Amino acid sequence: MMKQIESAYGSLPEWVRSARFRLTLFYSASLFLIGALLLGGLYMALSKSIGDEQLSKELVFRFDPATNVLRSGVEPAMEDFGQAVNQNALERLREFSLLALAFLFVISFGVGWVVSGRVLAPIDRITDVARRIQATDLSGRISLEGPDDELKRLADTFDSMLERLDDAFIAQRRFIADASHELRNPLAVIRTNLDVVLSDPKADEKALRDTSAVVGRATERMARMVDDLLALARLEAPQQLDERVDIGLVANEIADEFAAVAKSRGIELRRSIESEMLVAGDRFALKRALANLAENALRFAPSETSITIAAGRKDEWVWAAVEDQGPGIPLDEQGQVFERFWRADKSRSRSLGGSGLGLAIVEQVAQAHAGEVTVASKVGSGSTFVIWIPALGREAGSEIPGAPDLDPATA
């Protein structure tokens, strides 16, 4: 049934289906109704005051002297004659009223059409801009001029939405360009090494083995990078953060995992971890974030130094931190460390570093948990990265309470 109505509606000409037509129809119908009520009321009131009792009619005989004929007929009584005139005027009034109503309908339809057209014009403009905008080019704006009314607000809302979308798309494109650039390097390593060894007729087994090792390394790096890219993409989607995670437990697990590597590199791994620090979150993501921090610390720390993995509670926040005694980060670069593909040591070859996404992932994890990651670093004496996550059940909107007290002696 609905379908039939819809299809019947769909077969109407476009101008009949437009909001402008409906608005006009509504407007002129309302005006017509008001006019009709007004005129009807006027008519009723008038006829009431005149009195619409039946005229008393009487049988009258009238002698016509010219023809000597006596005629008979029914005529209003003489005293009712004035009444008859009024009645007549009333009838004329009714006729004129109906005519005026019809005229009113036509005129109001015309006026309504023009007025609603004027009112709806900005909407057409918005539609026009929206139609011109494509996913590849979000630079168009409506920029509606005029008073600050509902339509201007609508247009401005559209504009600000476009602005945000545009920014997001630009960031996305930039990211894809960076990612493809980063992937091209290991790809070039693989391709060139294979090309060179295969085109060399004198290549011996050792050359083939060396090339395989190089290709293996490059593939491993690419796999790592793809993993990290996927992790980032996954973190950007809305998260299920309903797991009760004990940050102390996570920090201890990470410390256990990295203990052997640290020892083999001659680095002392210290712990300063409190117990029972619950947050609501994604256990896997939090673990990964802390692992990335530990890995970074290990990558840059010279041997004979120590790394501290710490976790604790401060006010309504739970924090986990990794402190190293590595080279440190200059103050002017500390703002960039969480950017994707940023690398700490520019003189280091890319092939020795990580994917360049580790800290970006850490930041994304912290933000997904309504938290933050902070860095404190001094060139020559080391860096401290702290992940702050709101404690389970804390009140929303509290500020991060400065640096944590991260002394291993408290452990």
Add this chain to the structure above:
Amino acid sequence: MRILVVEDEHDLADAVARGLRNDGYATDVAYDGDEALTKIEVNDYDLICLDLNLPGVDGRTIARSIRAGQIQLPGEQPRILMLTARGEASDRIGGLDEGADDYVVKPFDFDELRARVRALLRRDAGRSTALMRVGSLELDTARHEARRDGQPLPLSPKEFALLRYFMSDPGAVFSQEDLLEHVWDENADPFTKTVRVTVMTLRRKLEAEGDEQPIETVVGSGYRLREDT
């Protein structure tokens, strides 16, 4: 022909250098911008394969300073072949405008890189094909074949490179130092007799396929390839 490969990706730089050495080019490697600048100031390179993204001084700056004469070059201006991981036109245009002669986008086909290297190097020699010809000598630089009077010459890569260098400027006299600079890379020991030995073996192979010896010794100055061999 001496080439410098500037690339921070060690595995890539080493592979490119190995491939170019297989082609008989004397090839050095620099893994960052500062190392590259030092080498460019010391050695007379005919061509530089230059990565744009480098730690330290970046490739674009290196190209610009070479072209602007901010670097004291020991010889002529080298050809610059740019390696870039960014395929966008703006990056390629930027590199070419800074003074690069050509570019390849990573990952590249190594045969294409070789072809571009050959094309750039023969621009200096004023040739337009991979074939070099001096008298009865013929050198196909793309296929690595050398012939005398149509008879193939079985040359080692170093001998081939030496003959190619002689043929790039027939009649000119090259000192041992010249040859060491352009045909051998920085790993060659300048105090050995390697140049004399290679010239000798090349001469022997050339003699085997013809009557006259095309490479003459110019007493006190070096060697010369006769134009009318």
